Amino acid sequence: MSTSGHPEIRNVTQPRRVSVLRGKSATLNCTFNYIANESDWVHIKWYISSPGIADVHYGTSKHTCIPDIAPGGFKHCATSLKIENVSFTISDYNYTCVVVIPVYPPVESRGPGTRLHVDVPPSPPAISITQEKLVAMNESSLHCLARGFYPQNISIKWLHQDQTISHNAQSSKANDNTKYTIMLPPSRNSDGTFSITSQMTFIPISQDHGTICTCQVLHTTSNERIIKHITLNVNYGPQPIIHYRTSDSDKLCPLLQCTINVMPQSFLELNCTADSNPAPSVTWEKKSRGQRIQLYSGKSNLGYTKASIDDSDSGEYICRAFNDYGLKEHAVVIYITSGWKSSFLLRSVSVPIFVVSVILLLIWSSKWKDRYGPCNCRHSKRHENQGSSVKSDRVEDADAHEDKITEF
Template identity: 30%
Template sequence: MAASEPPRGLPPDDRVDLYLFRFMQNPAEGLSRLQRGLSLQLTAPSTHRAIMGEDVTIPCSFTIDNPPIDQKFLGISWYFQGNEILSVQNANVRSRDPRISYTGRAENGTADLSISDITITYGGIYRCAILYTPKKEEKEIRLDIQAPPQITITETLVVKNRESVLRSVISGFYPVDIDIKWLRDREILANVIMEIPQRDPDGTYSVRSSVTITPTEEDRERIFSCRVQHESLTAPLQEDFRLVYGEIPNVQITSQTFELDVEQSLVCNVSGFYPESITVNWFLNDTLLENAKLQRISSSAVESVYHFIPTEQNWGMELSCVVDHATLTTPHVERLLVQGIDLRAKHKTSVAIVAALLILVLGTVTFYVLYKKERKKSFPKVREITRSPGGLFSLDVDHFYPEAITVSWEVIQPPSSTQPRPIDSTPVMHQNQDGTFNVTSTSESLRGMIWEDEPYAVRASVTHQKLKRLSHKEWKSDDKDNRDFLAQPEVEMIKIPKWFVNQQTQLQCRITHFYPDQLTVNWFKKENGKEDLIYIVDNERYKIPNRKSQLQPDKTFTYTSLLEVTPSLEDRGSEIICRVSHPSLEGLIERTTGPLQVLVKPKAQHPIQLPINDSGDMVASFSLFSFYPEDIKVTWTYGPTQEKKPSQETISENPDGTFTVTSQRTIPGNTKDWPKLCIEIANTLWGLIHISPSSGLTKGERVSGVRWPGIGYHFVQDLPWRPHIGDFTCLLLDGKYEIMCEISGYFPDDLTVSWYKKNEGADDFVPVGNDNKYQTAVSEPQIQPDHTYSCTASLMFTPTLTEDQRSEFICRVQHPSMEEPIERRTDAIKEYTQPSVCIIS
């Protein structure tokens, strides 16, 4: 055993015992270290500041009176909130957190601690502890985490000479103390309200602030600002903006005298408003009327039409048009009382006479039409232009022959213009049983071709050889026709089946087939168990990229709104909602993700551990940590048969809501096949981990370097209890020369030791031992605290000058845990003198 190595089984954290052991092994060096180590000075700040999301280094340094620093007598430990998080001993670094690392240089007296991508949870008291035998110094450092705020102005709409509220959201800041001011041309405003700050999942805070003002005409040219002061900022943060002036809508109902059981169109005219987004609904008493149709007249005028047939039950009820707009604090209500006359009895005789006359007229007309049809067979019959939603127009031409025919289209705006513009069209031909043809010609959509708030005319011209001249059909718009250009959006939320913590996820809200390109999309979050919706703004956690609508061949638009989210475990059960508004809609369209399923992939805490217990059995142990949900199952197999073996699992919940599982499999130490089993385990050690699909692991994924093929993972690792050959010790006593080496750390107690010699000038080693000259021995094995064995192997002989001068010796060890033996050798021994340590080659 080398003099500098401690006894087997010494706990790694028992630094004092380690140094005392070294002191006893070499008193002279230990005394020198003791004298020089009495003066140890530690330098570290009392506080240190870090910005959330950055990499931070906490400084700590030390000096001694008599450098250089001997790392054999040096121990460095870092503690957080009283728990050890990192230790350094003999240049070996052990960290209990993957974000925490040692970036100091012990030989230069630096013991700095580094934390990557720091979060709020890492703020608190750290302790740097330096042990330099036998002196120990410690210092506490308070790490303050700060996060700078972001300002989002959410409401700038005002009405002149009327109280209006400006609103903002300040998000992503830490600590909680913050100062918010509102300014008008650098003048600080009064009537500011700041709500109670709310804690976000990442530990930062968000707060809403508002200010009430009465804007004047002069305020149109003034700059308004929201200014924030926070300890994370070197200078105040300020967001400037101008007011958006809105106009309150004027509402008027147009109707006629009500007649019992006679339909009439009720029109609610809403005009003079800004911005364009507005909601108009009809109510009968307190019941919403679903069939009303809203059409836009211009950017500042709409009308809602409801076709109403009064009944006896409706008599005396109240019709109301309810308008909701951003400039209104409460919806505007315009009312109309249902009252009128019943004309049914008065007109019964008149109705009968009119019906008889109609029958007579229809009969005459039918006879005439049939007559003309037969006479003018094969002449094109040009129908009237029909209008379809979306700005499409169609024209039918029936029963013509021959087939050749031309239908051309033009649009004229205004109708008095002398410069018509051609419109592309598509004809669809059909042959009748009598050999004649029909054609339907459909124009392309007029969306984007005309001014939708001005009158226009559409003209179709038909050319055919049976016609003496061009046949024209014309259609003219009126004030109500612009509604046909509107196209209601279709909204689809592209759902993500599984969300993974700290892995950015992109939500897509796809809106198609809408016109005009006046779309508003907002994102909201509904937390688990709560009814209130949280308006999502672009910040560090949520990103809403700017995108443009895409024009489609049918002249409608398509738009995909993106929301990039980095989920946390607190998002479990929450919903993300996409809300869409458009001029073609009477209300809003919402799509939701439904309750979110948030997952955390397991991480391997350490390789499989293979300690030996007091009974001489091997206990294989493996841990996975920080996974969610809890559902997980571990099954062990090993050897060529891959037979499943029983195991024990312990699952515990972590403070952050994730789980840790530790699985153990005991292999009896007294099995008859232990030598064979050792080699099987050493070369093919299996851990088959069955997990529920909700854990998110898929085929071929790696978790902390362990591959997961299908439902399990497989890897090869060295056994921790393979034998180790220590340094040689050579003794000369009474003419006998003895070479000894310590063999340690092996299990089970099944060891074979062989000795070999190579003389000077020879090419090969030859076995020696247990003859007239050489004697070998292996001491009785000793059980160590970790339940492995150690022993001492020796070779004794009487050296001769002619045979043994400059000879080399090998100690070769074979054990069931190894397929190949291990060995150590001496250099050529030149002299056989006093006791010494042999040189190892």
């Protein structure tokens, strides 16, 4: 008993706030001290209130006490109220613990009340595309929607191929190399939860097809991000590429020029491949007298093979690839060169022989001039005259010698 002999209640305490996830159980604690006769008993009542709603009796709870632990003979007691499967509709309600000793007049003391805060994690985000389809080189947007969360504090992060996309507070026109995100204002749902959308704007290219975009949502109810992936399906037109080989034992090589020279009766294979989404239709055509003649048609990868080339196969061949997003052509001209290899070898041999022949002819001509030219003719005559004079001198000497002998 108090000094006045009446029951007394002191120090009714409660936590100011308790947070709980929706669907979980919440326990609201209340402690107090009291002193009374042994015949007196204590009631614990709970009242609920919210903005615009006065105290409403919610229920009662049992308590346990430790006798005479407090100064002055007061008992220290504790009680709690457990709420199962907490609904978001009771979030931010105030639960007040009221301790009553039913004597006359009744003794009552109220706690400060506990606000029950119900947190609601966002549902798994959903990613949608603004346009019906992603088309290469056309500005597009992806939307990541997070729904049904409380409180509204939330962050959303975009990644493309594991690279973080920067956030832009102001919308701007994207360019070929720019990706940016915008967080739209949150909206309140009818049940009091929030929803929010983040938008990523970019200009897809053909290389983005099949790559992964990721939306990561982080809410105050968890330290782990909620992740949603989307694989980009980018539509783009075809880019045809021609490969060829001139022997069935060789590998196909990319065509680096617009012409191919082949020998008659030789092998030739042309192959046209075209990358696009969706898969393109491919045709091989040949130009003849100003008109196009379709040779073959197929999908994505189309070959044209001639086991034995003849003159009628020369001309311009066109690979034509097309789908709903574009049409492209790649052309090659086939030249049939009769014996060009042998003629090349012949020229490579005959030219040096011709040069050597000319040099030898010049040398021979020079020697002929030295021997039989006009100057040399005069020189020869002079030698002839000298020779005849020498001969006549010899004859005269012989005659003189013979005269001397006769005289002798």
